[in-house]
Amino acid sequence: MAKLTISQLENHLLKAADILRGKMDASEFKEYIFGMLFLKRLSDNFAVKRAELKTNFEARGWSAERVSKELEEPANYGNVFFVPWEARWTCEEHELGNAAKPEKWTGILHLKTEVASKLKRALTKIEKTNPSLEGVLSNIDFGKKVKSKQIINDAKLIKLIGHFNKYRLTNDDFVFPDLLGAAYEYMIKNFADSAGKKGGEFYTPSPVVQLMVRLIKPVAGNRVYDPTVGSGGMLIHSKHYVEENGGRADNLSLFGQDDAASVWSICKMNMIMHDIKDADIQHGDTIGEPHWTDENDPTQTRQFDRVIANPPFSQNYSQAGMKLPNRFQYGFAPETGKKADLMFVEHMIASTKDDGVMITVMPHGVLFRGGSEQRIRKGILTDKQDIVQAIISLPPNLFYGTSIPACLLVINKKKPQRLKDSILIVNADAEYGEGRNQNILRPEDIEKIVYVFDNFLEVPGYSRIVPISEIIDENGNDGNLNIRRYVDNAPPAEPHDVKAHLLGGVPVCEINALNGLVTKYGIAESDLFTDRGDGYADFIHTSKSIIKEAIQSNAGVNAANGRIVDAANGWWVHAAAEISQIGKTVQVYEFKRKYTEQLRETLESLGVLDRFQCIGVFANWWEHSYTVRESTEIETNGDSNTKVTVKEVISIKNVFKTISAEGFVAALVSDEKIAKEHFASELAELESLERDAENATAELESYAESIDMGEIDDDTESEEANETKEIKVSDVEKFLKTLGTEEAKSALKKIKDLKSQKSKANKALKKAQIELQERIDSIRKELTAEQCETLVMELLQEGFIAELNKYLKAELDKTVKAVQHLWEKYAASANQLTEARTVAEDRLSSFLRGLGYVD
Structure with missing residues (x-):
């Protein structure tokens, strides 16, 4: 059986969380997931060790009675946690002993009644048998109640147990040893x-x-x-x-x-x-x-x-x-x-x-x-x-x-x-990445802080070595360590040239202040501005969008980025040769240290990305993820079914760990990569079927929305009532059936035909998807180690190129925004605005005179 990958296990744990989601928030149900995961892990490890001991004891010629007795002796299990019969995932009768037989216990997996109480008992028994776990599991209460009602009922717990039975969770079942720990941390986040x-x-x-x-x-x-x-x-x-x-x-x-x-x-x-x-x-x-x-x-x-x-x-x-x-x-x-x-x-x-x-x-x-x-x-x-x-x-x-x-x-x-007698004070509060709910420290931000810290650097507006005497001076700071007292990173005041605002033109001194943002790309001033010769220049281009296009298509920009790409490709050739030796003669972290520094040395000298960005390219590539498999599953919740897209993703660092432990295995190859390599025509056909299905759905919905259902009474707030409401096809059908007219019957027939077309299109799409997935799976099983290596190396390189391009785009965007900012400030002078207003006023007056409102 193929070993479990990190993407499969993470996906497995997310699905477990989905079983409980909605009954309580994540801060509460995490204990259920972690408790069940822990129980399954301990039981699986115990079962493997038990089988190993049994074989060993029997090989010594011991009697069945002695073997059974020794198998229930915790001391024989060494550093493996002993799991008493009440906590075993599966349990055979001969494991129980006389006292347990009346209960007819067959293990956690087969629980049907009193599930919550027996899960609680299992955790309690594990604690009592393993002193190092005392108190660890006792706060996990599967039978927790609110207003005397169990929050997670036994049916849900049985479903959760069944879900956790899908995989065995021993290190031998993982593509790399620390896989479970990595998945656990993923779930904590x-x-x-x-x-x-x-x-x-x-x-x-x-x-x-x-x-x-x-x-x-x-x-x-x-x-x-x-x-x-x-x-x-x-x-x-x-x-x-x-x-x-x-x-x-x-x-x-x-x-x-x-x-x-x-x-x-x-x-x-x-x-x-x-x-x-x-x-x-x-x-x-x-x-x-x-x-x-x-x-x-x-x-x-x-x-x-x-x-x-x-x-x-x-x-x-x-x-x-x-x-x-x-x-x-x-x-x-x-x-x-x-x-x-x-x-x-x-x-x-x-x-x-x-x-x-x-x-x-x-x-x-x-x-x-x-x-x-x-x-x-x-x-x-x-x-x-x-x-x-x-x-x-x-x-x-x-x-x-x-x-x-x-x-x-x-x-x-x-x-x-x-x-x-001094302190290094660093003000890094302005350099970060913006996230959806919170900000993040980017790799380049971390690199800059560490580099400045390790080398005791003083960087204007960022860091300073401050004498302690200056900080504690009672007539000065008196122990106040407010960062901005010592390192003020507030941006300088925005310059505004009054003459340029009034009469037009862009101050040449502000163009020169762009400095490296323009010159590092070899963009000449004459590519963007016409110098008047009086300290001012005019824009060559007539809008912000055209300025953006001009910079992006500039020969200097293309040449500078081209040098970066060529150098990166050269770096990749050397890196790829060593990646193929990961786990043989090259260790993962040795590779990471060596090639982070080599990438920095390769790219920094070209002058487009700074030291920290160059290191950031590698660091982001290391964390880059690609989708191994994407599928659609049906989630049932009561009487309703919901289609859910499920993705198995894996990060580059975990690809390296897998290569180190197992080599270039087929589980690292994405479905998309196999499909593109072997089934190009089938992919094209699938895209066509997807369009057909989308068109059939759109046609049905469009026709349903065209049916006039009259005014719908609504007591909601007017603002909400004015919003476009989604029309359900089933509601339209119910409405038409109440009318009973020939026109309504004709409309119902049309809807029936459109629904039939939609159903056929979806069935054809689903059939093609299943057939393609079966063919992909068939190819995956037959992939040789050499083929896997080739495909995985392509995925690694594609991820690297994607991260490098993000940095190149972000850096060029800085230049674009800086020039566009000058446009926003100076493109329209006060004189031009005044003239435009005068023209507009004249047109309005002429219009009003034509209507007879003014003389």
Whole structure:
């Protein structure tokens, strides 16, 4: 049987969520999905280990009775979680023992009654049998009720169980070992997206986490600690960072604590899904009751090599009963007023070794608020060890559920000499990508921050090394760390030439100010402007759209972009040769490091894309996804059926992981690629049938809308009543049947004929789609390793070209917009506008005189 791909598993989990969706929001039903996934994973692993032990015991010549007894001994299962009979996915009678026989238990899969209670029992039994899971599963209540009614009824739970039975979930069933962990993280993000504000309680966006980890640079042998661990993403990214940089991730110790029981449970499961079984994740209030104390002195908190966190913003706390208050050496923030932010910072500083590094997300308020927070801030700034390395202002609206401006605070207890008695302040809040619901840090944004941080660079309007004495001067800033006091990135005032506005023309000085936006493409000023010789120029072109076309078709632009494409193609030739050796002589992360840098060196020197954009091309390609398979499925909800388009997609990074583990397998080849390669004529026929089906549907709907159904009474607001209402064909038929006239009967016959045509067109389309899919599947089964490699390499190259073209287009758009902006400012002078108004007034007066309204 073919191994499970990441796209198949992600799609599988999304469908599981769809079974429950609508009964509760994502912040609640995620526990059901994760609980069922965890139960299935443990049971599958247990079944494989059990079969292996059984074979081993029988080979020793043991009696059937002894074998049965030893198979129920948890100690024999080593690092595999023991699953008691009440929690096994399937269970045969000989596994049960006498006590269980009256129940006639055959496993979770075969549950028909009392499903919720037996699922709860299964999780409880797993916890009791495996002490390391104590408390992890107990908060998952499949029988949860609202007003004495079970939210998810047994029928839905049976459907959910049946869905999870589709795949076996052991590492041997996956195309790469960490597939389940990757899918679990995918679902955590998916639930965070759906949960909105509540998503921020357990998930920090991946780009922010990547940035933070790259700034503190954990290495093998480190102990990494997250005091507000959430779903564990920062710890897992730390592990990945060590792996990607050639270190031994198994030599990294991970520690985390969280106060929310459900979030702590998700984190524990996340670690197990990633096969990180030695992570020490604890439940509890970090400020009030930190879990770890120093191994030699229990009055002190334990210290770690790297400390990383995104604490909850604007919380209250209490000193009553607080353990280890000596952590807060700089003082206590107010207990009320939601100002516990600096308490987390103080705890993290106390938890950092004398040569350790710490990073945390903080709201901007901690940088400038007064009172006790100001005293704490000054205490940190003037710490005799000189520990504050950097403060980095982040773009707005990056996090779930809050638009509060945020920053990163980097503490280094062995700060580089270059920053002695100084702090690197970076204002990166203006550079980001805009998303639908929230903004994102793009790869080039991350690269720029890391590069400036690592090299202690001062970039005007972006970063500055600020003496601490300047910050704490009581006659000046007095400890105020408001970023814009030190690095103001506000754009300069827009220049406006009064003479140009009045008399026309474009100031040459403003044309020159375009600088590299035009010159890097070799666009001559004379290509866009005619110089008057008096410090002003005129536009050659007569509209913004023509300006855009002129720039896009400019020979210099085509030549510059052509050089980029040629260089990128040369890079690809070398990269492709090494991709073919992935998993043999080349490791995935080795390839990523080497060819990221080579692409930067290849493209940056050509002058169109900067250093960070060049790296961004590779980074975006690494995350680029393509559709492996797209299908239409029917979802049934009560009496209604809904067509749903289902896509299986896979990212380039997961393609590489698959190649490394399994080689160039057929599962990586997209249906579209096979169809284009083998069935070009069938695709053309399919497109024709799709048009026929669309036309038949449109003709039916158009005819139905042409039937005059008279005025429809509507009590809705007038604004809503004026909106065009969708006319259902069935409503038109009902209306016509009530009339009973010959004309109505004729119309009904016409509708019947059109419906028949639509049905035939859809049936022909569906038949062709099924036949083509069968032929594609048949070809896929016969693909050789060499053919798979050729097709997958084409998909990889197509993805790379797509990402490169995005950057080239975005960069050219900057030039277009800059020139168009000059057009908007100066294309029409005040004199021209006045003349145009005078002409319009004269025409109006003439018209009014003709009508006799004026003399």
